[in-house]
Amino acid sequence: MSASVNNSGGVFLQKTETRWIQLGASLGGLAALISLGLFLILSGSDPNSVVPGFLMYFALALLAGAGYGWLLRTGIRQLKTYESIVLGVVYGVASWLFFGLVIVPVLSGMGPQWNAADAAVQFPLLMIYLLQGVILALALHGMQALGWLRAVESPHAIDELETHIQQRVVILGGGFAGVTTAQELEKRLGNHSHVQITLVSQTNHLLFTPMLAEVTAGGVEAQHISPPLRAFFRHVRVIRGEPTKINAAENTIAVQLSSGSNMTLAYDHLVLALGTVPNFFGNANFARYAFTFKSLADAIHIRNHVIDCLERADSEMNPERRRARLTFVVVGAGFAGSELIGGLNDFVRGSLWYYKHLRNEEVTFLLVHPGERILPELSTELALYAEDKMTARGVAIRGNVRVTDAGLGSVTIGDETISAETLIWTAGNLPNPILKNIGCETDTRGAIIADEKLLVKGQHNLWAVGDCAVIPDVVTGKSAPPTAQYALREAKTLAHNLHAVLNQGEPIVFRHRSQGALAVVGHQTACAEVFGFKFSGLFAWLMWRGIYLSKLPTLEKKVRVLLDWVIDVFFPRDITYAPLDDETVDPIPATGD
């Protein structure tokens, strides 16, 4: 608790909840003494006949006063004098009813005095309790009015909170890692307003990436898988912007806000949860001509582009140009690429019946990857199953080869160049480039190296979590893989450690054993490995849906996604083409257009 001098020169005590309780108890006891004293003086009654158990009466007054002080700690400044008196009266009557008629007699061995005759004997106590209540209420009200007492601030009064902040925790990144860290830390800190948590994110929502492919394939609506960040928090300050510079020496961050202006944030502890950006391996053509698949906007862009390709192909007379429009290349066969191509394949082939001039055999889906097999995160058996299923449904898979270049309406795979108007890049990620300039140790990819307690090496107030960090997993002895499952667990450990450090406690090491992985490879078909057990087919698909629906944040979004899936059962795919306002010309426009 700190003390400072206010403008009028009086001593001004900053009150916590504990202080209010203590003060309430003290004043409750004092009010009890005064009210009893006044009653005895005016009435001339025998104290023992009025209050047989004085100690009990006094103890209950302390307790009730403490409760009264706690109840009024935030709202007292809105009360007028007469309202305070009213509350005192309510307090008095309630005390008489519960203490005078029930609790005190029961504790004294007399039993509750709640029949008419017994209550009549206790009637004089009503005046005492009324007086006690009014004195207590007026005392608290008077102290607040004179400025000797200050109401506990509501956590939503951000500007007023500024003067009470003792520690600032800033979290960069609004993905799984950043949001979970903020959520868990907020929960641990409770209503302690001396720690301000700020979350800086480029978007105002949390993207539930496992269902992103469903958005592209038209299975769910875009906003249904992205709950707003502000829905997660009660006290966390959310800033929509992009960090442009981190100054670890001065503990500041420069942020460019969504409005275009800039601000500087100071911190006591900084959490780096900035995730990754697509890795184009230095090829500018990939950046120029390929679609990325990292955000909601990406998913919607891809979907719009695919529908646009179908529309233009349907009216294209030239067979070669038509084929180019109906050729879709996905680079990278991890979870993102495999699920995406499986979903798109179903979407396009399922929508062909709308387009009378298009034939199934004209559509080509090509999954290109440099490895031996797709889905390296899964076992060989499941990966081969997925390959077989995707191939049977018309997805061509080319392994052991890389996409080496892209151009206007063309993609070069190895030495071969094919005509394709759609190139989607999911072939690797790099940690956010801003991390390189902090001056901390990074690996060859640029990921921040942290210790097992998630503290950045060589730093005392920099923490890292999620895909942008290299975090040792003490269970496996290797680095934690960059998956959502690990990001969530890392975030919970980090929140615990931050809370510990803020309260002079001891942080713990991160440990997690993978629970498994699931991937959808097409309509009603999936592969899953859960706690070592393998599943495939429809059952795995239902598991995938059930597990990810349960993990989708907020009940509202769960219901919305469930309704989307139910509607999907009864109605065909929606091929509405609805470009976003900022959509520019396609990266690979049709040749000859």
Place this chain on the structure above:
Amino acid sequence: MSARFITQSDHLLPPTKRLTQTACGTLAGLLAGLIYAALLTSQQISPMMNATDLPGDSLFHLLLSAIVGGWFGLTLGERTATVGGSLVWGINFGVLWWLVGPLTLFPLLNGVRPDWSVTTARTAFPLLVGLSVTYGAFMGLLHWGLYKLVVNRRNLRVVRQRLLHTVQASISGGLSGLLGGWIFGMWMEQTGFFPLVAGLVNSTDPGMGRSLHFGISVLIGVSYGILFQRDTRTIGTSIAWGLVYGLIWWILGSLTLMPLLLGQGVQWSLAAAQSVFASLIGHLLYGITLGVAQAVLNQIWRTLFVDSDPLMREPEGPGTRGLRALGLGAVASIGGGLAFTTVMVATNALPVIAGLMGMSGAIEGFIVHMGISVLIGAAYGLLFRHESTSSYAALAWGLVYGTVWWVLGPLTLMPSLLGSPLQWSLEAASSNFPSLVGHLLYGVVLAFVYDRLLQRYDPRRANAAQTEIAPFAKAVPALWVLTLILLLFIVLLQM
């Protein structure tokens, strides 16, 4: 948070306004004191509780009435913006004056130490009755009327708008009064009360009595609609308004006007009040029904015909907050139900509760009791979600809710469901006194837990603490005290 609590602050009243309010209060106090003194002395009761100098006491009392009225105007000026607010604050003042005056100061002036015993309180019961309604309520009404007369200059457009609202309020009040009268009438039918009512027109015909009863019910309902049209905005507060109005009309009706019209003079003595105790419960039930029905009709009117209610507009669908309120109320009721169980175990009431489902064991009774508790708790969540704006407000509303359910539950619904006559007699109320404590405990725990849950799960609840209170909500603390005054009446009548 919706705009319902945004209003202009009138903390800084110009001195002339305060002076005007004080003057109006003084005059109102004087006039109300005159009525009160006249009625009291008609019963040969001294306002100063001194039987030896009636005229002198009455004059001195008038002086005190004027002073109290002036103090009322001075301290409560901004709280009397609505007629309902003025009325209930006036009653508060009347009862406060009963505590300070007849129970404390007057004995001292008479050279006797005040003892605040139940005997003294019973002796001063007629003064409580008189001071609360004929003095306090009239003072409040007169103060409001005088102040509006002196200060306000209405234009024609405002008058026309107000007229439309008044007509609507009258109709909804009348319909609500009819419904309340029908419920009250069931008891009157049972006890053969209608011939007594018919005596007002020198008849003994029960049919005439029934017609008169419904006519009076409608009129009281209309008066409720007109008087409180700006006060009753939510169902939760309307329940409290109805309860209080029921108490007012028990005093005004059963104890004052009816005996006056029957040529018996006002019947403010304790014995007279005890003899019509059952009618008190009937009036309370009438009032609760009136309050709820009127609030519902008003809500329908606003939904259908008011483009955008600035105070109660819900931009989201009813399911968004309604379902949450129901759920939180149901969860909170578990705490309340468990607290009430302690009282039920102490009074061995669980087997009786089990009888509602045709069973007889304590365990079955506990299950039935918790089931009822959940339903009542869910209803609390729905009806009082706008009222739970702070922890202390929640507790006060819990007391109100507990009182309402004591009237509705053991005295009315339970005997009806068990096939017994309504338990509105003094003896039944006395035997259910522990149940009153239990219901109050239930209400307080329910409201407190609900408030904590609301703080945790409804972010808009936190913003309620930051906003100012609308004019209609300024009378709410007075409603709380009036509920306690009702409890005081019930306690005194039973002793």
